Amino acid sequence: MTTIDDIPSRKLRSTTHDDNTSSERLLRTVARFVAAGYLIYFAILLPDFLRTAYVTESWWTPTAMIAVFGTGLSMGFASLAADTKWIRVTGAVATFAFLAAALSWWLAWDTSVVDTNGMPLASFPGLAGLAAAASLPSWLAFAQLTVTVVSVQLSINILRGPLLDGPLLADITFALMFCSIFVAATLGVIRTARILDSTRDTTHRQAATEAAVSARAVERERFDALIHDGVLSSLLAVARLGRTEGVIRQTEHTLAQLDSLRNHSSATTFDVDEALARLRSAATNVDEEIEIAVESRTDALYPAEVIRTASAALAEAVRNSVTHAGSDATRVATLSLRKDDISIVLSDDGSGFDPASVAPHRMGIAVSIVGRMRSLPGGSARVDSDKNDGGTTVALHWSAPS
Structure with a gap:
């Protein structure tokens, strides 16, 4: 399993600076x-x-x-x-x-x-x-x-x-x-x-407010996706296959999701398939050409907030790479999901940059990536890059607190 500590240093400089003001x-x-x-x-x-x-x-x-x-x-x-x-x-x-x-x-x-x-x-x-x-x-x-x-x-x-x-x-x-x-x-x-x-x-408070607005937009998209992927597909399955065991399980799952929406609640856990689907979707919605590699996976349940936060941080990391790494850069996202442990490593072969030179008012790294992951108990993030050798690596990690 790839973790933050497994990434080669390559004389890289990290953005994890002293937290003092x-x-x-x-x-x-x-x-x-x-x-x-x-x-x-x-x-x-x-x-x-x-x-x-x-x-x-x-x-x-x-x-x-x-x-x-x-x-x-x-x-x-x-x-x-x-x-x-x-x-x-x-x-x-x-x-x-x-x-x-x-x-x-x-x-x-x-x-x-x-x-x-x-x-x-x-x-x-x-x-x-x-x-x-x-x-x-x-x-x-x-x-x-x-x-x-x-x-x-x-x-x-x-x-x-x-x-x-x-x-x-x-x-x-x-x-x-x-x-x-x-x-x-x-x-x-x-x-x-x-x-x-x-x-x-x-600025951080404003970024948090914008993140909340973005979260509401994600929930609306979740509702639209549920209608399309759950309700409509269940109806089509019934029309085509009739009352089979698979259709019944699919319908029960869709009804449970609808009940959570009606009760103004959302899923509190995601299984490994849904977790991988959300992480893939977060990356490919920004860059359709990105390569997704699943290094390891296991049958486990993960807190929904962890998956949502990691997906948002991954999307921002891919967005930064698309914007700054150069048009010819290639990106690879490596996902490792184990019991009580998630590791996501995004790497590109772009032009690279000096993390210490990033202006304080640029919130993309400080808030949307590092700040997001650190807001999770057990979450961490590291952004490494080298302007001379090129390439940037973003490592997101979460371990369940003891």
Whole structure:
């Protein structure tokens, strides 16, 4: 039996990516960037922190370094957690740890000491601003940045004292503008990622609605097919053959199907013959030239919803192949139906494509194929292709949950 794992890799790239949202992936990237920044600044500024320790009380330098750099580095570890809330928690802690260190400096400063080099903490207030942008509302992020920048710039100015009297207002304004650029950019890309997630969710809901409309159309076709294949054929069989055992069984089966329609219900299971018929019909309705190969089959009953969903996913896969693989491509659908297990592999020898390059708004693969199969308990799908070697393989699989 062919399953998803049996398909040769051929250096193929799969569409089964991480399920995290765009905003979550971006948040993890920002957290790692901020943590790397804290690590770099620690390595660069450690000598300056040790050199200027005499400016403050003995407790301030080690406490401030542990609080500032420890919380900043913790964002990198939080980015490895499954839940991104820990990034926001550690980011908020890092933000306020930096602010607390900047404000507590005034309590620890030895007012009799001056130093022309200022204070090392003033070298990277923007990094704390990035942590704030990743974890706090925008207004609070800018408020924290403003208070921090003003505090550290005042510290530099008062430390330099009469030795180097610089333009305080100009220094504060420049530092605020410089840091605000990066904070605003971070807030902007995070907001854009959230809009993208919202747009994608809306598109998925619209696709689900369209799928429901399509399902109703399928049911109407089922009713038309029942009238043609069941009622009319039963009447013709009676007229030609009379009251035989075969005609009686056929008529009873047709009446049972009519009763299910009258009761506004539909079949809950399909036998292997009807399952294969529906899968064949789904593929050949899109491409009459497609080759259907039945690799294995067994006498079993399958949930109707599984067959309907797999048929719809197969039809969409064939439709994509007809549209994108090229006019000369040939398609083969291999069907394997065993007890509690269904495997469908559609392959073509077309031009191929790079699954990673498919735009997010293209729902054919993400929703109509992969999304459909994943909506089934025990269902899965994989789409593999290679733009260089050519050819695309779509593997649909369902196993009955334990």
